[in-house]
Amino acid sequence: xxxxxxKEKLKYNIVGIAGAGGLGSNCxxxxxxxxxxxxxxxxxxxxxxxxxxxxxxxxxxxxxxxVFALKDNIEKINPNVQVEIHNVKVNEENLTDIFANCDxxxxxxxxxxxxxxxxxxxxxxxxxxPVISGIGMAGFGNNxxxxxxxxxxxxxxxxxxxxxxxxxxxxxxRVNIVANMQANLVLDIxxxx
Amino acid sequence: MTITLNNxxxxxxxxxxxxxxLLAEKKFTFKNLVIKVNGNLxxxxxxxxxxxxxxxxxxxxxxxxxx
Numbered sequence: 054x055x056x057x058x059x060k061e062k063l064k065y066n067i068v069g070i071a072g073a074g075g076l077g078s079n080c081x082x083x084x085x086x087x088x089x090x091x092x093x094x095x096x097x098x099x100x101x102x103x104x105x106x107x108x109x110x111x112x113x114x115x116x117x118x119x120v121f122a123l124k125d126n127i128e129k130i131n132p133n134v135q136v137e138i139h140n141v142k143v144n145e146e147n148l149t150d151i152f153a154n155c156d157x158x159x160x161x162x163x164x165x166x167x168x169x170x171x172x173x174x175x176x177x178x179x180x181x182x183p184v185i186s187g188i189g190m191a192g193f194g195n196n197x198x199x200x201x202x203x204x205x206x207x208x209x210x211x212x213x214x215x216x217x218x219x220x221x222x223x224x225x226x227r228v229n230i231v232a233n234m235q236a237n238l239v240l241d242i243x244x245x246x
Numbered sequence: 247m248t249i250t251l252n253n254x255x256x257x258x259x260x261x262x263x264x265x266x267x268l269l270a271e272k273k274f275t276f277k278n279l280v281i282k283v284n285g286n287l288x289x290x291x292x293x294x295x296x297x298x299x300x301x302x303x304x305x306x307x308x309x310x311x312x313x
Contacts, residue, residue: 076313163313165278172280172309176287191312202253204305205285217312228313 059244060088064133066243067091069155071143071171073119074098075223076187077161078109079232080239081123085131087240092127095139095151096120107225143167145174152179157239160186161232163217172207183208185238190231191215191223199230201238210234247300261300265293268304278309 054062068089070077073096081092096119100110114122120138127136139151143162148171152158158179160171168186175184189211190199198212211231217223248257251272258271265281265288281288282305288296298304 072313074313161313163311165309165311168311168313169278169280169309172307173287173289176282186307187313188307189310189312204282204307207280207282207307209307211310213308213310215312216310223312 054244056088059240062244063088063240064090066156067093067154068239068243069093069152069158070095070161071148071152071158072096072161072163072167073108073123074104074161074163075107075225075228076163076232076235077159078119078123078126079107079229080159080161080236081127082109082130083233083236084239085127085134085136087236088131089134089239091135091137093137093139093152093155094120094123095141095143096123097140097142107223107228143171145170148174149178152182155182157242158182158184159235159239160184161235163223176207180206182206183242185210185235187211187231187235189213189215190227191217191221193224193226195227196230199227199234201234208238210238247298247302249298249301250303252305263298265296265298268298269293269306272306274306274308276308280307280309281305 070081098119100114100117120140124136162168183206185208187210201210
């Protein structure tokens, strides 16, 4: 497929991104560069200085609401992408409204409880929508530990081991690798259907 | 019983286990798990009543913070 053919196909697709942190912001930018038609992004957070070690924001955006800042950044890269944003904390109730029309949903939260809530709600409410989760990416090194696997309509990217802690912080390289594994799987699913 | 657990074949002493017993046997003590048995999601409140038997496909995913 040529890039023109890829863009022609992707322009009709909608991808939901739950969380606009390290995984979500980088995944969204890669999908925008690839020519995705529409992104639906939900997050409740604001940009802080310690986000800049891995998230797709700029120093001057500190203090801005993440979904607004991310929409601005995406539009600077590819103004053809429609970006629908929701400045809310995603929960079981609002999730089904926000992401109902998505072709694929990317789980891009940092908190384990939120990850579980999103995966379980999508599996129960939208069993036909593929959901791609990022699990285990703290620290540095160990390239080959980062993998992806499929369990029916649920896809897991990451090492499924490395938990974030004071001594094992999330850093740009591994978080970006997993964010882009998620974006790559989105393309795989959309372009092969 | 012999089951497929996270894509690997594993054998256990007894013929059947509840999810709760299986987690204890495997020493999976992690708080946040997503569990599927033969493709069906099993939520936490059903761990004690859901049984796993020979031939089942079980997937247990540890929800790890970070992103």
